[in-house]
Amino acid sequence: MCGIAGQISADPNKIAANYPAYCRMQKSLARRGPDQRGMYLHGHAALIHARLAVVDLENGCQPMVLDQGGEKYILVYNGELYNTPELHAQLAALGHRFVSHSDTEVLLHAFAQWGPDCLEKLNGIFAFAVWQQRAQKLFLARDRVGVKPLFYALRGDSLIFASELKTLLCHPEIPPQVDAQGLADVLLLGPGTRVTHRACLPVRAGPCGHCGAGGQRDVRCCRQRQKDGELSA
Numbered sequence: 448m449c450g451i452a453g454q455i456s457a458d459p460n461k462i463a464a465n466y467p468a469y470c471r472m473q474k475s476l477a478r479r480g481p482d483q484r485g486m487y488l489h490g491h492a493a494l495i496h497a498r499l500a501v502v503d504l505e506n507g508c509q510p511m512v513l514d515q516g517g518e519k520y521i522l523v524y525n526g527e528l529y530n531t532p533e534l535h536a537q538l539a540a541l542g543h544r545f546v547s548h549s550d551t552e553v554l555l556h557a558f559a560q561w562g563p564d565c566l567e568k569l570n571g572i573f574a575f576a577v578w579q580q581r582a583q584k585l586f587l588a589r590d591r592v593g594v595k596p597l598f599y600a601l602r603g604d605s606l607i608f609a610s611e612l613k614t615l616l617c618h619p620e621i622p623p624q625v626d627a628q629g630l631a632d633v634l635l636l637g638p639g640t641r642v643t644h645r646a647c648l649p650v651r652a653g654p655c656g657h658c659g660a661g662g663q664r665d666v667r668c669c670r671q672r673q674k675d676g677e678l679s680a
Contacts, residue, residue, distance in 0.1 A: 449509075450476030451523040451597075452495040452609035453576055454618070455585045455658060459490045461605065469493055471617040472609060479525075479610060485509050487521050492578045492585065496523045511551050515559045519580040522555045525610055526573025526595050534568060558586070576608060585658045606658045 452472045456462055466488065473484055473495045480497025487494040487510040496509040513520045528534065528550040535545065535553050543556045550571075557565040558577050566588055574595035577586045587608060589597045599608040602620040609615045616623055 448479050448595075449499050449525040450479035450497040450610040450614070451525050451574065451576060452476065452607075452614050453523065453578075453585075454493045454605055454607045455491055455578070456606075457491065457604035462488060462491060462493050465493065465618070468618050469495055472614045473497055475614045475617050476610060483508055487512070487523075487578075489580065491583060492521070492580070494521055494523045494576060494578055509551060511555050513555050513559055515556075518559070518582060520555060520559050521578045521580065522551065522558070522575060524551050524554055524573065524575040526550075526571055526575065526590065528554060528569060528571035528573070530568075530570040537568075563588075574610065583659055587658070 452469075454462065454465065454469075469486060469488070473486065476495070476497035480499050483496075483498040485496045485498070485508055494510045498509060509523050511522045511524075513522075531550040531553050534557055538553065538556050538560060539545070541560060543560065545552055545556070554565075554569070554573075554575065555577075557568060561568065563586060569590075572590045572592070572594035574589045574597035575587075578584075579586070585606065587597065587599070589595060596610050597608065598610075598612055598615055599606060600615055600618075600621050605620065607615060607618050607621065615621050
């Protein structure tokens, strides 16, 4: 397993000033990704990754960057794609060229080729974020069943996300405020869909969303289409 986190903000100075917080967030993900750490900071976006290296140890480092079609795509990803060979062959036939054997690179090229519609082609478990640098737009997605965790918080002109709640709480804009109903649910019913921190929300299984650098006013959510014969999450 790996860990991802990040922030986009309408104020690029905020991104630069929060570098120490990003280091703390990354450190909090160490148990999820003990092998490699990576960080991308540019303008309105910060993307953070902690990697457990399994496939292509040298070439699968993240955040992974791709320049294609006049856009620059930056990806942080936690998961596993079971149909990587099929997607690789399909993308190669469309002219894509690969430098690694990692499913991370296949996912990045799939998003560059099909955009959000790439989710309909993915067979696997995942949580990922793609920042489109020129369009100034972030895309977040989670697998239909919700195997891989992903949480986010909207704070002013910023969207902050992470694989774990404790990682979000490393950020100075997210106060450690307990949500009474969420805490009661955990104590009485056990872990579920609610979270115990008032400022944080889980990305539900299946949905995906866009957020522009403008923060809350640019957030749009959608739900993956259900495939024939597939149980809804």
